[in-house]
């Protein structure tokens with residue numbers, strides 16, 4: 001009788017593996033002896049031993065080809081939040097994730113680890129030491145977050161021990177580190193345009209910024225602890241640096257590290273939020289004629305002026321998570337990785 005040979009548990013695929021988090025994840029997986037396939041709409045680098053499949057995750061056939069003999073899938077693909085394209089978020093994060101789940105099931109993949117986001121519970125008001133039990137945001141702060149909620153629900157609901165298909169979601173927050181195309185570049189661009197002089201609110205709001213290697217560590221731990229009898233099945237986990245920091249202290253440390261001045265003057269939060277809302281409405285009304293991308297969106301102002309930090313106690317308890325890299329070390333390594341963004345260069 002022919003027996004079906006299960007693919008090795010060290011054969012994995014990273015969907016979105018050409019991105020910032022994806023690439024760090026691929027490098028660590030290789031270091032740990034995994035065989036890695038990358039599936040992405042673009043190929044942003046080459047690495048010996050990594051098979052690249054360039055394709056759209058909405059294309060089931062392309063996914064089925066890439067997932068042949070794969071037993072573990074990391075899904076960390078998403079359009080960038082800044083794209084603000086509702087139809088694209090719906091197509092990739094929701095419809096596309098349904099296709100990822102189907103393709104995994106058809107290919108006999110045993111484990112699916114989704115990169116979700118801690119923002120799925122954030123509504124623009126303070127969250128202090130937020131636990132995973134917090135309800136999903138009823139009024140998500142943007143379309144990106146709205147579709148990340150639907151995506152997470154789809155993946156967690158697909159967990160089926162009887163069918164041997166296990167799923168888990170990792171919720172990182174404020175990922176930073178070398179090669180990040182968003183956080184440091186946005187910050188430096190804002191500073192170079194002379195707009196980083198102001199602190200929104202009193203500057204005491206605490207947030208999580210999480211070093212990318214810690215986020216990677218959380219993903220791999222989750223994959224390795226995801227077993228039919230483990231508590232991880234169908235659950236979401238916050239992965240943070242476990243060191244909440246004042247949003248404006250973090251910004252200042254990165255800016256000063258790169259030779260720019262730290263912001264000094266305070267502006268009332270409600271005033272800035274109101275202006276950002278007005279600008280957003282104007283941009284929306286003018287969209288048929290001209291596409292304006294304001295720096296100060298309501299979402300960014302909310303992120304910059306409120307508390308939003310999360311407890312990672314559940315990840316500590318269920319998978320022995322501890323952040324390997326401290327915030328101080330993470331900031332130093334990040335600043336050193338951007339010599340071209342230093343002031344005057």
Ligand SMILES: NC(=O)C1=CN([C@@H]2O[C@H](COP(=O)(O)OP(=O)(O)OC[C@H]3O[C@@H](n4cnc5c(N)ncnc54)[C@H](O)[C@@H]3O)[C@@H](O)[C@H]2O)C=CC1
Nearest residue numbers: 016018019020021040041056057076077078115117174175
């Ligand atoms: N960067 C952050 O601070 C946070 C990120 N996340 C999540 O982490 C994940 C990774 O984020 P980053 O690495 O920062 O983003 P990124 O933009 O650097 O990487 C995303 C990758 O997905 C790929 N992709 C997009 N659409 C695709 C499609 N239709 N088919 C195949 N590939 C596609 C992109 O080409 C890109 O390489 C995302 O799911 C994001 O929602 C969650 C919380 C915080």
Ligand SMILES: CC(C)=CCC[C@@H](C)[C@H]1CC[C@H]2C3=C(CC[C@]12C)[C@@]1(C)CCC(=O)C[C@@H]1CC3
Nearest residue numbers: 173174183186187190198207208295300303304
């Ligand atoms: C903790 C967390 C979820 C961070 C997310 C990363 C980005 C949303 C931030 C990275 C750079 C930030 C930034 C601002 C808002 C939030 C970010 C885009 C401002 C636009 C806030 C208002 C300012 O004064 C300028 C800031 C530039 C950097």
